[in-house]
């Protein structure tokens with residue numbers, strides 16, 4: 001590895017942490033160069049390797065060993081590759097263990113984890129400061145963030161359409177103590193400086209939020225930073241190439257990496273125990289002093305949660321959201337358990353083929 005090529009993957013976030021992770025892996029893959037997945041297509045991936053962009057597929061062995069959908073590479077993953085000589089293609093031998101990941105539960109015959117983004121440092125949760133402002137949505141996105149392991153940051157866009165952005169910001173702060181909240185206006189070019197602490201070299205930021213909240217506008221706004229500097233970098237680009245091809249993980253001029261995958265964009269809000277408890281820590285804590293262990297928090301007697309609603313300490317809408325999430329989570333768990341039972345009955349006969357968990361090609365490739 002010469003310095004120049006080494007820099008290429010460092011720019012994409014390779015660092016001593018990943019070196020140490022690699023050192024813990026099977027020696028078979030340790031000599032292979034690392035690469036980062038920057039886009040995912042139906043049958044292939046686009047990687048940033050030490051020698052630039054490569055398209056890639058997984059090895060047959062990888063495919064054979066992949067027990068479930070979540071074992072396959074996802075955007076943001078670090079993979080160990082074999083470069084094919086004289087080709088801008090490579091093959092993926094292994095995926096390094098993910099530091100963080102956004103997982104979506106896909107309910108089919110078997111509930112499967114689909115990784116819609118990996119190794120993000122921050123998750124920007126975008127909501128607009130107009131009639132679309134929705135605190136309950138933010139609450140649910142926060143669950144996803146906690147579950148992913150990435151640090152959530154709430155961005156309230158379209159501040160120019162709002163008389164009192166601070167009022168909304170404090171509303172968010174109430175439901176998400178300790179989570180940074182910023183209000184910005186791409187239209188008026190206001191608030192960008194608040195984002196600088198996150199937009200650091202090698203830091204990966206995923207962007208999520210409902211349709212129309214201003215994600216694309218935000219991306220363009222972030223990308224257009226300092227045009228002069230951009231041109232300077234292009235001039236110095238060793239390959240002199242400016243690719244305009246499809247990417248889902250891309251480099252900003254300030255060195256930060258932005259992840260914008262279709263799945264991340266329209267994050268479907270599945271629920272999971274850990275993230276859920278974290279997001280509703282206040283209610284969980286109140287519930288501890290309910291009279292009954294299995295309190296449903298809908299009767300007055302001995303229920304600390306209902307009491308908190310009555311005294312105005314807890315917003316009834318927050319409680320309603322908590323209950324709705326709990327029901328969905330219970331539903332998902334029931335479905336999962338039922339499927340797992342079915343699977344374990346059949347497991348012996350299926351084991352060699354592993355067909356019960358191996359996604360069929362079409363299912364794996366389809367966008368749902």
Ligand SMILES: Nc1nc2c(ncn2[C@@H]2O[C@H](COP(=O)(O)OP(=O)(O)OP(=O)(O)O)[C@@H](O)[C@H]2O)c(=O)[nH]1
Pocket residue numbers: 157158159160161184185186187188209210211212213214215216217218265
């Ligand atoms: N007033 C105002 N309008 C904005 C701002 N940011 C975005 N918009 C507008 O909001 C609309 C939606 O913005 P997009 O960036 O397309 O939203 P999106 O979240 O990417 O939407 P999807 O692509 O559907 O996911 C557009 O008409 C933007 O011009 C802002 O800061 N102020």
Ligand SMILES: [Zn+2]
Pocket residue numbers: 287290291295296297298302303304305306
């Ligand atoms: Zn209760």
